[in-house]
Every structure is written in C-alpha cells, then in structure tokens.
Amino acid sequence: MYGALLAAPLWAIAVAVKVVSVALPGRRPDWGRDLLCWSAGMAAAAAVITYTIGLGSVQWEASEAESGASSSPAVPCRSLPPGTLDRLAGHEPSYVPLGFDCLLDDGSVVAGSGPYTLLNAVAAAFALAAVLALITVGFVDEHRARSARRGGVPEGGSTGSLSA
Numbered sequence: 001m002y003g004a005l006l007a008a009p010l011w012a013i014a015v016a017v018k019v020v021s022v023a024l025p026g027r028r029p030d031w032g033r034d035l036l037c038w039s040a041g042m043a044a045a046a047a048v049i050t051y052t053i054g055l056g057s058v059q060w061e062a063s064e065a066e067s068g069a070s071s072s073p074a075v076p077c078r079s080l081p082p083g084t085l086d087r088l089a090g091h092e093p094s095y096v097p098l099g100f101d102c103l104l105d106d107g108s109v110v111a112g113s114g115p116y117t118l119l120n121a122v123a124a125a126f127a128l129a130a131v132l133a134l135i136t137v138g139f140v141d142e143h144r145a146r147s148a149r150r151g152g153v154p155e156g157g158s159t160g161s162l163s164a
Contacts, residue, residue, distance in 0.1 A: 001056020004049045011045060018042075033140050040133035047126035054098040054119035061100055061114070062093040076112025077102035084110060098123075 022035060065074035074091040080102060090103040091112070097120045100112035 001053055001060070004052035004056065007045075007049050008053070011042065011049060015042060033137060036133050036137045036140065040130045040137065043126045043130035043133060047123045047130060050119055050123040050126060051098070054116060054123065055095060057114070057119070058093045058095060058098055058100060058116070061112075062091075065091055074100065074102070074112065076100035076114045077110075079113040080110060 018035075018038065022031070028034070061074060061076055065071050073085070073088050077085070077088055077091055077100070080088065084104065087104045087106065088102055089105040092101045092103055092109075093099075094101055097116070099116040099120075100114055102110045102112045104110060
C-alpha cells in the first residue's frame with residue numbers, strides 16, 4: 001500500500017506532463033495512436049494503484065481488528081445501527097471485491113463502512129478505460145491498414161509506396 005501511495009503522485013505528474021506535451025505544438029504525425037497506447041498503460045497503472053491502496057486499507061482494518069485495546073468490533077463495523085451492532089458476531093475482510101463484511105449472529109452479512117465501494121468503482125473504471133483504449137488502438141491500426149490497401153494514404157502516414 002505504501003508503494004502505491006508513493007506511486008500515485010508520480011502517476012499524476014506523468015499525466016500532467018503528457019497533457020502539456022499534447023497541448024504544445026510540434027507533435028509527430030502519429031501522435032494520436034501513441035497517445036492512445038500511453039493512455040491505456042496509464043489507465044492500467046491507475047487501476048493497479050487504486051486497487052493496491054484499497055487492498056492495503058482492507059488489510060490494515062483487518063490487522064487493527066485483531067490486536068490491541070479497543071479492537072473489537074472492527075472499525076468498519078462500528079457504524080452499524082445499534083440494533084444490528086448488538087448482533088455482531090465477527091468480521092471478514094474481502095479482497096475481491098474490496099470490502100469489509102460484518103458477520104451477524106444469525107449468519108447474515110452486512111457490509112461495513114469505508115471507502116471500498118468507491119475504490120472498487122474507480123479501479124474498475126480505470127481498468128475499463130485501459131481495455132477500451134487498447135481496443136481503439138486496434139481499430140485505428142485496422143483502419144490504417146485498410147486505407148493503405150485501398151491505395152489511400154492513412155492519416156499521419158507516409159506518402160511512399162507500400163509495394164516493393
């Protein structure tokens with residue numbers, strides 16, 4: 001988790017530098033495809049960073065609930081309504097999806113409080129963005145290949161002949 005917390009600001013700086021470089025003039029002709037590939041990689045990195053931070057948070061809460069004074073009930077389960085809190089029998093960390101489950105005496109499970117729903121949604125959104133960017137790169141490459149076969153010059157491509 002600590003490594004992910006240190007990587008997050010570096011990721012943000014890299015994204016900011018890339019945004020500035022895209023906004024400035026003097027780009028290469030094929031900058032669009034490269035930007036899509038770079039964006040896919042950065043979205044995948046953001047998904048891993050977000051999930052790792054959430055994973056560390058779940059592990060931290062589980063560790064805190066197992067030792068020390070005032071460790072029971074677990075912190076995510078303390079915000080349950082009073083009637084439900086009286087029936088609390090235990091807790092269970094969940095790593096996929098991220099979460100903290102509070103086990104009641106009748107065997108039912110109640111979700112504990114915490115940022116886990118948001119972390120799951122953000123990690124999934126970044127992962128989906130990475131996949132969509134890679135799919136788009138495939139479509140761009142296919143479009144360029146078909147344009148070249150028809151004799152047209154793909155955008156950002158060279159004007160030279162493709163045949164030997």
